[in-house]
Amino acid sequence: MRRQNLYIGMITLGLALPITAAFAAKLAKDPQDQSDIIGRDLNVPLLGAIGHVGLWTGDRVIEALNQTPAIVQNTLQDFKSKSSYWGAVYYSNWNRLPAVALPSQIMVPYNYVLYNAKAAAVRRAILIQQIGATYTVSPYIQEAFVQECHGLRCAGPIPGKYRCDTFIKDTYLTAGTGGLSFGATDTPWALWSTYTERRQ
């Protein structure tokens, strides 16, 4: 019985990973527009199905990784090379959202610059990277805050704490997507597959 289970385990282990890779390879094509969400398997054996997501800027990917600093910019090629690639999905209602005013930088004094919603998500991602952030495996989002002053007392900038999906969630919520797109406990895969609009 013990030996039989060993064989079953080996067979299952051998099949499980290629199944996810083969399935995912046909999901969607490369990103085309700012703030497309790209996804791939999590680069951890047996946990691939949880997934990993990043934000497309038009030429590169901004993503939260388990490293210091956590928020990094990478090429699409690098993103695709790490594990089985899912492709890109997009939010189809960007143009219906109002423009968003975001700080021009992370320390006072700053101007507020108006961005269309789609660009605001990318701008927020850059602000988070400039403020700094650490990585967490927990679902808790500690938003990164630019410096704020009340009278003589100033606080921040306060670093954020994100995992890959909560990082995307922060940028999208800042851009004004509200609660349209996410459940509270989405995995990266759930977040990515929320979008029916896939790049083809």
Place this chain on the structure above:
Amino acid sequence: MKPAPLILASATFVVSGSALLIGGHIDSDPPVKVGPNPSHQALPDDLSLAVQGSDRTEVPVISTLPSMLQALDQSVLAVMNDKTMSNEKKFTFFWDGYQRNKSTADLATYYIDCLSSIVPLPHVEQLLTELASPMTAAGVKTHLMQVLQTGYLRENGIDEKNRTLALDAIRSNVHNVDPAVAGQAVLLYARMGAPDDLVAILDDARQRKIISPLDYLREGVFQLPNIAGEKQQNGLLMTLINTAQGNGTDESVHMLTTTLGLIIQSPTRLARIESSNRNQITEFLASHEPEVKSDGINYDLVSAIEYADWLYSYASVKSKSDTEALVWITGQVTDASADFKKIVAVMTGPMAPEVARMARQNGLVDGMRQKVQQEMAGQRPGTAAYSAYEAALEILK
């Protein structure tokens, strides 16, 4: 087919956080059933707890562990969002979760990180004791310090007495024998105000290589305006420039360029940079103009924003007034030879409305629009380039 052996292997992987450990588990007998079952012994406690209540007795191999993690997320989020639960009880929930999973690196830090959701944070002394303990894992210490720093920086995050203790605790760890703990302590300490000893600590950390050159550059630039004395300030500036150029990577130069921009864009900080050092910064920025990346279909918004920030910073540091800077920037994008990519980029930046207004006043905005429209004509909606051009034209109306 019984999937259970693989479930055990998966769970063991999460526990160890290292190589896949199959031996000793894959041949477990009898198979584990998912649900409230005494044979859960091999699963981390909290993953077993998380799936209790499920009516499934067996689940597909591939989805099992992600489902467990999702259930765990749900349980901690329910606590975080429970407005009727006291902070004391929330602390106990997360702290007990940490205590139960001390030997499981990822789960231990999972619970530690959740403590930051509590404002104000009670029982800071327990965190301080845990941080000081030689029995606490290095990975846990870095997360404990992050929670303490967050409490310190937040309004009402932790009480006054514990703020001082938290600062001291993080400060004392900059010399921790574990380089990961020491490096993290340096980076956290660097954001806790501007302590007098910070520049020396950063320099020491750079030399000991416990922080990366990129981290040194970013935190070092933030300290530049805090240094009194032209010579002392110049010493740090030259170290920063040499670190960026000597590191031999575009990334380092990029980090120094963008972070200097953050300082320069703040008039109060720029005023604290000595004039000779301003000249050196001007020279550095002049020789590191960022490229706006576009191949006609892909228009990189990050490079556009960085270009706009750079242009604004460069204009500010070399000009005597804001008006002079604005006139110079407007001249750059209204000139007949101005590249359309740069016009689009400036329209994403902090000076966009003012530049567009001045161009309009000078009767030059039509020329800018035509250049962008010309490029846009060859694009189809839905590409990054089209979106960028469309946004620029909106401001140039």
